[in-house]
Amino acid sequence: MRKGKDYILFNVIGYIFITIIGLFTFIPFVMLVVSSFTSENYIINHGYTLIPKEFSLSAYKLIFQNPQRIFRAYLVTIVVTSVGTSLSLFLSTMAAYVMYRKDVRYRNALAFFLYFTTLFNGGLAPYYIILANYYHLKNNVLVLILVPLFNVFYILILRNFIRGSIPDSLIESAKIDGAGDFTVFLRIVLPLSKPALASIGLFIALNYWNDWWTPMMFIEKQSLYPLQYTLYLILSSVNVAANILQNVVRIDMPKESLKLAMTVVATGPIIFLYPFVQRYFVRGITLGAVKG
């Protein structure tokens, strides 16, 4: 392609714009990590900086000195995330497959049955009272799995993905060979939907990992606090932070860097998932389009 003046000008503007956006999204993360390794004294005297001056591990030491609560929170989060994500992904894809099958006459009615829940709901108050008082889900670990379990849009995206990437003839020939509907789903649809499963799975896992709302609403027992909620409690009050760290109230507690170190600890693992699923991202999100 010829590279005229317009092309050069466009690239200059584009690079400047994109770089600024990139810096804006990246710098807060750098700051977070750097500050968590900076000594408390330095922060109090000089404020947060981007370049580390006085390196210190004291915040992390404090967290891992009495790690029971943190490990407990990790355990809750990991169990809830893994159980919830696999359950949600399997059942969502199964429902998507049913709505994709052209021989299911009520498939559109089923889709509307799901879609309607996004148009209208009873509001927070009935939801809370029904879950807490009628289903007795308060202080029950199940609530952490059940509340974020399904997302209508993910189910519809999965359906559109299956529709767009798996030919009907494949299903028909499998049925002629004697496979039942469930076997077709398990042996053909599920393996062929890997790109969509990877990206939707990541979205679901993120929802679980980052969920602080459900525990705030429904969990009062400390042993069931997941990571993000623990983090929220620490951030909202340093005294709570001391409490959570097994009552090690110390005068020289690094309050500021402690908060940030805790944030890093709570964020770390899920970000490492990203590179593994990134290549599926664009395909997974968009093949499903957005239309119900």
Place this chain on the structure above:
Amino acid sequence: MICSITTKEWQKLKKNGFWYEIKKNKVLYAMFLPVAIYYILFAYIPMGGIVLAFKEFNYRDGILFSPWNGFKNFEYFFASGRAWLVTKNTILYNLAFLAAYTVFSVACAIFIAELAGKIFKKFIQSVMFLPYFVSWVVVAAMMYNFFNYDYGLINTLIKNIGGEPIDIYSNPTYWYFLLPMLYVWKWVGYGSVLYLAAIMGFDEECYEAAIIDGANIFQRIFYITIPMLKPTMIILILLALGRILRGEFDMFYQIIGNNGLLLDYTDIIDTLVFRSLMQVQDIGMASAAGAYQSVLCFVIIMLVNWLVRRYDKDYALF
């Protein structure tokens, strides 16, 4: 119920009957069952709970048997003077979010699509996606890191060059600008991927023909890319308009919390409902505000969809 019918009776049933269809695809319908049961329990039954807005709730009688009190809850909600305030805040903030988000996502997508330098683009896209991965709890920690009055980076910089530090947590006007910025920061990576994918799907020939006709890159963007992005933009904006009354509770709650100084400027319906339910324990007010939100939201979706159908059927949501 189905099993009690004999085969002969089955044959008598019309081929297009309801039970015939269910029986024919019973495995498939059974496979849909888990999701169906979930939505009945966690969406449709709570939907019925909207009657709570017309009741004086007490825990002993529950939702079904608590006494009716007509429109008292609503009267109270509207008389509190907050109804109009939170409605206005919710709608205006969400419109600002939507506008900023769409402009930045489309701009990023176009630049990423047309710029030279593959590795740089891949890298920057990954970076832009980072905020998508963290919770608002973490964002709140970062905000603190940035804007804290005593130690925050911005104020450290201002102090270093001899300026007067700013305290955003007691100064409401900053938030009109900050919150949309924060929203863009969090979602621009995701938005740009959506639009980028749409651009990737465009027909190359259009562009080639335009190049032969002598169109420069700006003309190609304004006369080909942007018009062709219109359907995607309309669909995404429509979906967002449907949620215009349910705006980003996570963000408002985590970033602002219950800061009394900011509340009048940043209170939205969701935060009001949450406060009345969990902190003030005012279930009447919470149900009335929630019902008001749901009904208004439903009306807006229907209205928007109806308008779009009149304009162009293909763009409508349903």
